[in-house]
Amino acid sequence: MPLTKIDRRSTLLGLGASAGALAMGTRFTHAQSAAPIKIGFQKHATGIGAAYGRWYDATTQAAAARINEMGGINGRPLEIVIEDDGTDPKRGAEVLEKFASQHECDVAFGTLFSHVVIGSAPRAGELKLPYFVVSEGHHVASGMLNRYTLQPGITDVKSQVQSMAPFVANNLGKKVTMIYPDFAFGHDHRDYFSAAIAAQGGEVVAKIAIPPTETSFTRYFPQIPRETEVIYHVMVGPAVLTFVKEMGEFFGPSRPEIFGFIDSLEAVAIDSPGLEFLEGTYFWEGAPRHAQANQTEYDAAFRAAVGVDDRGASVDDPRDISTYAHMFGCWDTLNVIKAGMEASGYRGPGDRAALIEAVEAMTDMPLGMDHPTGAKLFNGKTHQAFGEQHISRVEDGNLVVVHTASIEDGLYEDEVDYTTQSF
């Protein structure tokens, strides 16, 4: 056996998971094999995605615990194997390799940042390892990746912006300046929103790309043309709060309308000092961070399971804000993997192709405990899920949903049919 390096965290987790499995031993005895089903979780534990990684982890652990309480998958317990990808594409591909050959995982899962997905997916295809990403990027549905890469838990950017554009054009203004990070995810926003707003009779008057590791932003704002009616912002990374604060300081009392993706403030409290100017501005949310008046029982149960309160903060520390608009994707995706494995009678890596076919056959994913923040519609040909999208307005420091776009608002023509590709 080759000498391998396993970090302390994964060893401890492995120990914990094994202890848990032992304790539940009797419950899994009806299965042919009681060996755990291993899900390799490609976690952004370090690097610019670390704030997301931590909450993706918390959500994943909560979803896995629920699945195990219900008796596991096909009578077998679920084990989450964590590897840090450093939010780095090269490391991401190496992590997939470790999952396949060293940990002998059944599937890989959980990647958010689009450049890591794009860097890892080709390796997943070569390894014939099903790769369930939770990334939002349009790269899955665009046909850029391969049959082994699926995104069943979260809507892609193209669909999101398409369903947002009518609201922006009709309520906020038609001349839009876009500010976005200068990599694949930001380019998705740039390209698909420009097209979507043009379809509504609006136009993008300036496109301001910002390097993802930038820490100071005032210098970019003079590029915003005077005629701008709406600022459209979507930033990621550790400096998001600086970005929003400096935008407020730049405009002072005379700001245009502002529409942002909550990505610009994920893991940041909306009532942080310096963010007062956001009052009355609008945000896209994949799932509303602040519990709404019409909150479903599923959303409440989901918050309780993951350990966040009605304001999307950790129940242990109200200053610790989650990435609520994205992290549900991990929960949904694990439940899709479970449903797919059960439908295909999955027993081991030999059944990976059958698992993918079973997921491709899925369509409706109704609101319920498996999809607690909203129903989804899955397109097996493009490997992409579509859900409802929300627009929230900041009112007295609360994110209040003012518009919900339906699943149909976000549908577009298929650009690929992965089911025609061979395994």
Place this chain on the structure above:
Amino acid sequence: MEFGPHLLLAVLEGLVTASILSLTAMGLSLVFGVMRVVNVAHGEAFMLGAVLAWWVTGLVAGHPAVGFVLAALTAPLIVGALAAASDRLVLKRLNYDPDRTIVATIGLLYIAQQTTLMTFGPDARPVEPPFNQRIALPWLERTEEGWTWFYPWGLSITSYKLFVIAAAAAILVAIWLVITRTRAGLLMRATQQDSETAQAFGIPVGTVYSVVFGIGAALAALGAVLVVPIQQAHYLMGGEPLLLSFIVVIIGGLGSLPGTVIAALLIGLSDGIISVFFSPTLAKIIATLLVAMVLVFRPQGLLGKAQT
């Protein structure tokens, strides 16, 4: 935005960058000048200063200024003490061998970064500024009625950013006074000129080294405390100040304090102006090109003394 207001905004932003940079680079330059140690972990002292500032301000309730003042006093002290301890524990054992100290400080960099990640976590944390008023700046415009003042969109600075510029200038003057007018400064200069002779004259060179290493780190930490109400504390924030400090120190001349300040102003302002008018990437490219040119045509830096 019109050219005039645009340029003024760029200069102001550049001055803020230059202020922080001159403090950070001064620390690096001092350590190199006196000890001949290339401290790759210097950026992590900056990061630790910011993280400690967040931690200290979280401990005290009341007006944000109370926490800020406390952070400005304690964070540099703690970081300086940590640096002095690592000098005693690590660098001294390597006899300040140039190659091995580089490797050792790379190790310190990772220890600081990963310890912060494991304790402080991966999130960027804000520190509330002690005061922060937006000051809209007026601009002259020629209209039919002659010259009139008006307030262009976006032309503004905050009172806190002005304070950063003033505070950095005051600290730099204080350092200059300490080095040129005090006994401690004399010991440092003696050690810098010839450490063996200094030792022969009874100067405790080992102690001077530890103190200088501590002061160098404390300066970076102080710069970070000043900047953290503008940016946020984050465990990876040490990379950029390290790179820029090296650029400044190479251009200014290793170990030359006035050279460091001039180079920090040059790099800070050009970074501000070039990145506002063109792109931040171009600003980095030009700064790096400048380093290459200086190394080719004036290897000792703008104000450095040629090695004899």
